[in-house]
Amino acid sequence: MQGIPLIFEKTKTGKEGFRLSPLEVPKVDLSETLGEDIVRDEVNLPEVSELDVIRHYTELSRMNFGVDNGFYPLGSCTMKYNPKINEEVAAMPGFTELHPYAPEEISQGTLEVMYDTQNLLAEITGMDNFTLQPAAGAHGELTGILIIKKYLEHKGEKRTKIIVPDSAHGTNPASASHGGFDIIKVKSDSEGLVDIEALKELVNEDVAALMLTNPNTLGLFEKNIFEISKILHEKGALLYYDGANLNAVMGIVRPGDMGFDVVHLNLHKTFSTPHGGGGPGSGAVGVKAFLRDFLPKPLAAQKGQMYYLDYDIPHSIGKIHGFYGNLGVVLKAYAYIKSLGAKGLKEASEIATLNASYLLKKIEDMFEVPEDILFKHEFVVSCNNWKEKFGVRALDVAKRLLDYGFHPPTIYFPLIVDEALMVEPTETESKDTLDAFADALRKIYQEAKEGPDFLKSAPHDTPVRRVDEVKAAREMKLIYEG
Ligand SMILES: *Cc1c(COP(=O)(O)O)cnc(C)c1O
Numbered sequence: 001m002q003g004i005p006l007i008f009e010k011t012k013t014g015k016e017g018f019r020l021s022p023l024e025v026p027k028v029d030l031s032e033t034l035g036e037d038i039v040r041d042e043v044n045l046p047e048v049s050e051l052d053v054i055r056h057y058t059e060l061s062r063m064n065f066g067v068d069n070g071f072y073p074l075g076s077c078t079m080k081y082n083p084k085i086n087e088e089v090a091a092m093p094g095f096t097e098l099h100p101y102a103p104e105e106i107s108q109g110t111l112e113v114m115y116d117t118q119n120l121l122a123e124i125t126g127m128d129n130f131t132l133q134p135a136a137g138a139h140g141e142l143t144g145i146l147i148i149k150k151y152l153e154h155k156g157e158k159r160t161k162i163i164v165p166d167s168a169h170g171t172n173p174a175s176a177s178h179g180g181f182d183i184i185k186v187k188s189d190s191e192g193l194v195d196i197e198a199l200k201e202l203v204n205e206d207v208a209a210l211m212l213t214n215p216n217t218l219g220l221f222e223k224n225i226f227e228i229s230k231i232l233h234e235k236g237a238l239l240y241y242d243g244a245n246l247n248a249v250m251g252i253v254r255p256g257d258m259g260f261d262v263v264h265l266n267l268h269k270t271f272s273t274p275h276g277g278g279g280p281g282s283g284a285v286g287v288k289a290f291l292r293d294f295l296p297k298p299l300a301a302q303k304g305q306m307y308y309l310d311y312d313i314p315h316s317i318g319k320i321h322g323f324y325g326n327l328g329v330v331l332k333a334y335a336y337i338k339s340l341g342a343k344g345l346k347e348a349s350e351i352a353t354l355n356a357s358y359l360l361k362k363i364e365d366m367f368e369v370p371e372d373i374l375f376k377h378e379f380v381v382s383c384n385n386w387k388e389k390f391g392v393r394a395l396d397v398a399k400r401l402l403d404y405g406f407h408p409p410t411i412y413f414p415l416i417v418d419e420a421l422m423v424e425p426t427e428t429e430s431k432d433t434l435d436a437f438a439d440a441l442r443k444i445y446q447e448a449k450e451g452p453d454f455l456k457s458a459p460h461d462t463p464v465r466r467v468d469e470v471k472a473a474r475e476m477k478l479i480y481e482g
Pocket residue numbers: 076077136137138139169171172213217242244245266281283
C-alpha cells in the first residue's frame with residue numbers, strides 16, 4: 001500500500017502521550033457493576049507520544065485536498081471559499097455550549113437566528129415557510145417528497161408517480177422512490193432542456209410531482225419554466241425544486257415566482273460551507289403556505305418579543321432529525337447571507353456565471369461543446385474528441401489535473417453527456433486561478449497528443465497514485481487487522 005503507516009503501526013511499547021495524575025479517591029472495581037467484557041485491561045490502543053500523534057495527523061491532513069489549498073471546480077457541488085468569519089460565528093460559545101434541552105427563555109439568541117434564517121431563505125427563494133431540520137440535499141428531497149405525499153393523502157388523492165428529467169441528479173429518483181413513488185423519466189430536448197411535448201404526454205392524474213433543478217444539471221436555465229408549471233398544476237400535480245444550483249440565480253430569480261411549491265436548498269453548497277466540507281450539511285426545505293402544516297416540527301417562531309419552538313403543526317410529517325437540524329451549518333449560512341446582503345448575494349451569482357462563461361471561452365476549442373448555448377454558473381463539455389483522437393478519457397484528464405495541483409471537475413455526470421467534464425468555478429476564484437486552470441488543461445491536451453500512456457497512468461505526483469476503482473468497490477476493506 002502506498003502512503004504512510006497507520007498510527008497503530010507506529011506503536012512502541014511503553015510510549016505514552018498522556019499521563020493521568022495520581023488517584024486521589026478510593027479505587028472502584030467497575031467490572032462488578034459493568035461486567036468483565038466491558039472493563040478490560042487490554043484495549044489495543046496505539047502507544048505513541050503526543051508529538052507522534054501531532055506529526056501523524058498533520059502528515060495525513062497534507063495528503064488531503066480541500067478548497068483552502070487549491071482550486072476545486074467540482075461541478076454541481078459549488079465548492080466556494082467559506083470566509084473564516086462564518087466559522088468564527090458558528091464557533092461562538094453562546095451557540096456551541098447551548099444544550100438542546102435548554103429552556104426557551106435562555107435560548108433566545110439561537111432561536112432568533114433560526115427564525116431569521118427561515119425567513120431569509122423564504123425571501124431569497126420566494127417561498128412562505130422553511131424548516132432547517134434536513135441534514136443534506138438528499139435528506140431535504142426526502143422531506144419534500146414526504147410533505148407532498150402527506151398533503152395528497154390529506155386531500156384524499158392517490159397519486160403514485162413522480163417525474164424526473166433524464167439529466168437529474170441521482171438523488172432525485174432515489175428520494176422519490178424511497179418516499180414510495182414510482183419514477184417516470186422525462187427526456188431532454190436537443191437544447192438540453194425538459195422536452196415540453198414529452199412532458200405533456202406524461203402528466204396525468206397519477207402524477208404527484210415533477211422534480212426539477214433550475215438551472216439544470218447541464219448548467220442551463222429551464223426557460224420554459226412557466227409553461228412547465230402550468231402543465232403540472234393544471235393536472236393537480238406539484239412542482240419540486242432541487243435547489244443545488246441556486247448559486248446561479250440568487251437575487252435574480254426565485255423558485256417561488258417560477259411556480260415551485262416545494263424547494264430544498266443545499267446550505268452547504270450555496271451558502272458557503274463547502275459540500276462535503278469535513279462535516280455535516282443542511283438541506284433546508286421551503287414550501288408555499290398551503291403546505292406549511294405538513295412541515296416537520298418544530299419550527300422556530302416568534303410571539304411578541306419572544307422566540308419559541310412551534311409544535312403546533314397539525315399534519316406534520318413528524319421529526320426528520322434529532323433536535324433542530326445541524327445548527328453549525330445554519331449559523332454559517334446566516335453569517336454569509338447577513339455579511340453579503342441582498343446586493344452581495346446577487347453579485348455572487350453574477351460573478352459565478354461570469355467566471356464559468358470566461359473559463360468556458362478559454363478552453364472550449366479543446367472539447368466538444370454544444371453550439372450557441374448559454375451556460376449559467378457551471379458548464380459541461382465532452383471529452384469524446386479526446387477519446388476518438390488520442391484514446392484519452394475524461395477520467396484520465398481528471399487524474400492528470402491532480403498533478404497540476406487542481407481538484408478535477410465532476411466527470412461522467414450528467415449521464416446524458418458522453419465523457420462529460422462538468423466545471424463549476426464559483427465566484428470566489430480569481431481570474432489568475434481560472435487562467436492557470438485553463439493553461440493546465442492546454443498542457444494536458446498537448447500531452448494527450450504526444451501519447452496517451454502517460455495520462456492513463458496519472459496521477460504521478462500525488463501521495464496516492466491511480467487507485468483501482470473496481471477493486472475498491474468490490475473488495476472494501478475498512479478494518480485494520482493488526
Ligand atoms: C448535491 C446535489 C444534490 C444532493 O445534495 P447532498 O447535499 O449531496 O445530499 C441533489 N441535486 C443536485 C443537483 C446536487 O448537485
